[in-house]
Amino acid sequence: MLEVRVYSPQDPLFRRILARGGEIAAEVGPAVADIVAAVRDGGGAALQEYITRFDSDQVDLEHLVVTEEELALARRSVSDSFLAALTLARVNIRKFHEYQRRQGYLHDDGDGVRLAKRVLPLARVGVYAPAGTAPLFSSLLMNVVPAQIAGVKKIVAATPPRRDGTVDPHLLATASLLGLDAVYRMGGAHAVAALAYGAGPVEAVDKIVGPGNAYVAAAKRLVYGTVGIDAPAGPSEIVIIADHTANARFIAADLLSQTEHGSGYEAGVVLTTDRLLAEAVRIEVGRMLPGLSRAAAIEIALSRFGAIYVCRDLAEAVAAANAIAPEHLELMTRTNEAVLGEVENAGAVFLGHWSGEPVGDYFAGTNHILPTGGAARFASSLGVADFVKDISVIEYTEERLRKTGRHIIHLAETEGLSAHANAIRVRLENLGPPDNGRWDNA
Numbered sequence: 477m478l479e480v481r482v483y484s485p486q487d488p489l490f491r492r493i494l495a496r497g498g499e500i501a502a503e504v505g506p507a508v509a510d511i512v513a514a515v516r517d518g519g520g521a522a523l524q525e526y527i528t529r530f531d532s533d534q535v536d537l538e539h540l541v542v543t544e545e546e547l548a549l550a551r552r553s554v555s556d557s558f559l560a561a562l563t564l565a566r567v568n569i570r571k572f573h574e575y576q577r578r579q580g581y582l583h584d585d586g587d588g589v590r591l592a593k594r595v596l597p598l599a600r601v602g603v604y605a606p607a608g609t610a611p612l613f614s615s616l617l618m619n620v621v622p623a624q625i626a627g628v629k630k631i632v633a634a635t636p637p638r639r640d641g642t643v644d645p646h647l648l649a650t651a652s653l654l655g656l657d658a659v660y661r662m663g664g665a666h667a668v669a670a671l672a673y674g675a676g677p678v679e680a681v682d683k684i685v686g687p688g689n690a691y692v693a694a695a696k697r698l699v700y701g702t703v704g705i706d707a708p709a710g711p712s713e714i715v716i717i718a719d720h721t722a723n724a725r726f727i728a729a730d731l732l733s734q735t736e737h738g739s740g741y742e743a744g745v746v747l748t749t750d751r752l753l754a755e756a757v758r759i760e761v762g763r764m765l766p767g768l769s770r771a772a773a774i775e776i777a778l779s780r781f782g783a784i785y786v787c788r789d790l791a792e793a794v795a796a797a798n799a800i801a802p803e804h805l806e807l808m809t810r811t812n813e814a815v816l817g818e819v820e821n822a823g824a825v826f827l828g829h830w831s832g833e834p835v836g837d838y839f840a841g842t843n844h845i846l847p848t849g850g851a852a853r854f855a856s857s858l859g860v861a862d863f864v865k866d867i868s869v870i871e872y873t874e875e876r877l878r879k880t881g882r883h884i885i886h887l888a889e890t891e892g893l894s895a896h897a898n899a900i901r902v903r904l905e906n907l908g909p910p911d912n913g914r915w916d917n918a
Contacts, residue, residue: 477778478761480754483747483785483796493743493781494800494850508665508694515669520676526666534641535661537676542643542651542659550648562613562650565839569621572841576860577625587876592869597627600679601863602671604686605635608663609738611644612687618843618858619685620654626863631656632681634671636663665695672699685858687845689739706858710849711741714833715802717793717815720750722808723829728760730806730833735777736770743781745800747793754784794818801852804833821852877903
């Protein structure tokens with residue numbers, strides 16, 4: 477399943493890890509396109525068909541929205557210790573994201589000219605909360621708290637029900653704590669389409685956020701443009717850079733933690749400068765795996781995209797990590813700060829032996845909605861900025877247009893856009909001719 481290999485950027489397994497995202501899209505794309513088009517064109521009737529087929533035959537459109545009574549019952553049914561942990565996590569997430577608030581600004585440019593940015597919250601956001609292989613209530617926290625800080629007016633959630641039509645109580649207790657406007661019992665590509673276009677009792681939203689399986693990710697790509705999306709999240713991935721000071725058991729445990737989600741495409745990569753540590757990690761993975769509840773899913777993922785590489789030095793290890801651009805990057809070295817300074821591509825970085833990836837997933841306060849599949853080269857974690865838009869405001873004056881109009885006309889005519897130029901020229905002509913008698917760049 478896992479073998480110790482000497483790192484090379486041309487290693488076939490390494491190349492396969494870099495390319496794994498494309499394999500998934502090719503598998504599910506056609507089916508998702510059919511589902512999205514059907515819900516877009518067929519509305520509630522098509523949505524009901526897919527809910528019955530994929531979610532539950534116990535859910536109809538009349539009972540699609542989880543009731544207040546169900547939310548209250550769920551909150552009473554979960555343990556006090558769960559609610560206490562959930563509340564503390566919410567506090568930490570809110571505290572971290574409060575620093576991300578964006579403010580508009582007004583710039584006085586002289587001559588009475590004013591240039592401004594207005595920052596406004598989105599009106600309606602739909603959050604997808606996965607529940608197929610596990611009820612990811614933590615994803616609700618990570619998506620909803622920043623949206624609330626941004627001031628989003630209406631926040632709804634979609635989550636797959638169980639076969640009997642009920643929704644996991646931990647998800648509902650979280651929704652209750654957060655005060656969502658609605659929770660829809662639907663999942664998959666049809667849920668994304670319903671949120672994007674509106675269907676039955678589901679109102680269309682302005683943006684869809686939240687992770688999901690390959691079908692959900694593909695559907696988000698298809699509806700982008702009709703609505704905004706955070707990013708089409710792919711399967712989870714973790715890269716661990718370690719030297720001889722690292723603990724093999726910690727590395728093995730963290731490697732296993734990110735390959736248990738169940739798609740079979742999760743990636744776990746160790747980059748180490750110490751061959752003895754590499755062998756120790758391989759042995760520890762073998763020891764730990766049989767005792768885990770999702771051992772079968774982990775074994776599939778690691779057999780495809782699991783690797784332990786021995787690198788010449790930490791510089792080579794960092795270069796490999798930057799090439800992968802992982803969702804999660806852990807640094808377990810004697811010189812973590814120096815190594816961090818060389819990291820260019822990662823969704824989140826976990827420093828040191830005591831910063832296991834689940835700390836960020838659940839409790840530290842940083843967001844666990846992170847770029848995957850190499851997207852950390854150009855994308856960032858979800859944050860408050862994802863739930864606002866800004867509007868530019870331009871107020872020119874007669875005096876400024878007298879000074880600058882000829883430049884605007886020149887630029888417009890150079891692009892061949894005579895109507896643009898004319899829109900300025902007619903204003904200047906209304907002001908009267910300049911000294912040379914012409915309102916152009918001659």
